[in-house]
Amino acid sequence: MTEIKPLKILVVDDSALNRQVIVEYLKHKEILTIEAEDGEQALQMIESEKPDIILLDLIMPIMDGFEVLEYLKKQNNTIPIIVITAYLKGNTFQRCMELGAKGFLNKPVKMQELFNLISQVMDR
Numbered sequence: 001m002t003e004i005k006p007l008k009i010l011v012v013d014d015s016a017l018n019r020q021v022i023v024e025y026l027k028h029k030e031i032l033t034i035e036a037e038d039g040e041q042a043l044q045m046i047e048s049e050k051p052d053i054i055l056l057d058l059i060m061p062i063m064d065g066f067e068v069l070e071y072l073k074k075q076n077n078t079i080p081i082i083v084i085t086a087y088l089k090g091n092t093f094q095r096c097m098e099l100g101a102k103g104f105l106n107k108p109v110k111m112q113e114l115f116n117l118i119s120q121v122m123d124r
Contacts, residue, residue, distance in 0.1 A: 007122070008032040010051035012042040012068070013084070014060040018107070022055060022084075025111045031118075039063030043071065051079060053118060056101075058085040058092070069099035080121040084109055 009026060013019045014037050023033045034049050036042035040063045046054065058065035065083060072081070082103035083096045093104050103117045 006030060006032050007053065007118075008034065008049065008051045009118070010034050010036060010042065010045050010049065010054045012036045012039070012054060012060070012065070013057040014038055015057075018057070018084075022109065022111075022114070025114070029115060039065065039068040042068055046072075046077075046079065053121060054079055054081045055114075056081050056083050058083060058087045058096075066095070066099070069096060069101060073100045082114075082117055082121060084114075 009031055011019050011022050011033055016037070019035050019037070023035065026033050034045055034051060036045045038060045042054070042056070045051070056065045056068060065085070069081065077100065080102040081100060082105065083101045084105045084107060085092070086107040088106065096104055102121045105114060105117060
């Protein structure tokens with residue numbers, strides 16, 4: 001019998017509170033979480049931890065979410081990325097999708113919506 005490994009999700013947000021809320025919720029769903037507080041840290045975690053999904057904030061110091069998306073696209077990243085942001089200027093949604101995001105949620109996040117989107121993305 002093969003063991004089903006739990007889903008591992010990287011939560012990237014410069015707000016410790018935002019990360020904590022999402023991490024606590026995902027723990028109740030028996031999902032492993034790892035955290036990064038900026039894009040640079042996120043790229044290191046992606047390399048070392050190989051998450052199944054990335055939840056990515058856009059507006060962060062050091063390296064923002066757009067830069068992370070651009071970098072991962074150049075690397076032919078196959079890890080699904082869900083953008084979670086309060087930043088909704090102009091073509092933000094379209095730009096994220098063009099850069100390879102598989103999902104998009106506005107802050108404040110409704111946890112059931114997040115869980116549904118994670119489920120959808122993992123079924124693809």
